[in-house]
Amino acid sequence: MKTAIVTGASGGIGREIARQLFKSGYTVFGTYFKNQFFEDGIISVKCDVTNPKDVENLVKTVINQTGRIDVLVNNAGVCKTGVFQSFSEADFDNIINVNLKGTFLMSKAVADTMINQKSGRIINISSIWGVEGASCESVYSASKAGIIGFTKALAGELAPSKITVNSVSPGVILTDMLKEYGEEELEDLKNQTPIGRLGTPKDVANAVMFFAKQESDFITGQNLVVDGLFLN
DSSP, rough: OEEEETTTSSHHHHHHHHHHHHHHHHEEEEEEEESSOOTTEEEEEEOOOTHHHHHHHHHHHHHHHSSSEEEEEEEOOOOOOOOOOGGOOHHOOOOOOOOIIIHHHHHHHHHHHHHHHHEEEEEOOOOHHHOOOTTTTHHHHHHHHHHHHHHHHHHHHHHTTTEEEEEEOOOOOOSSGGTTTEEEEEEEHTTTTTTTTTHHHHHHHHHHHHHHGGGGGOOOEEEESSTTTOOO
């Protein structure tokens, strides 16, 4: 049986990705940091993706229990909005550490296993703001742009080992990150989306599953935008 790790699986997008992988026959390890979750079929593991020891222990646990790692989905992330001048150095460090350093540490931790297997999928969750940049989300945008650059560069290194590395960039997705938005604001966001609705976690999970499937093994170093053509 194939094995997958999904970081940040306690959130809406991560949980749906973990569910879809499980339904497709994977043994799935889903990580959380603060909010433990319980989901049928998903092995819940606490892990701080910014902590090398935590990451190392997670990967050792997965290898000890299953003997392999076929898919890594780097989904764990944090966001803060505000004018640029309001961000402290601590804010910067936290966002960059979780979003970008976490992706680096997790990818590094699974790389040797995948290289030895001569197979593997690393799928990084970026954002349309990593492509476009968002006003009042400068640090978040920088971290997500970094993920796209990291994805493209790492893909070239790992391709000779038959490992693909791709990223998915969601647009406006109906998760807890939008819970502070009122009905009027959500309607405005919907009106900015030509396809006529806001995105769902399943939309993002579907894109991840595309990259996880064998049929995509000739596609690497790509960033797939899932935003309904959102008009920024």
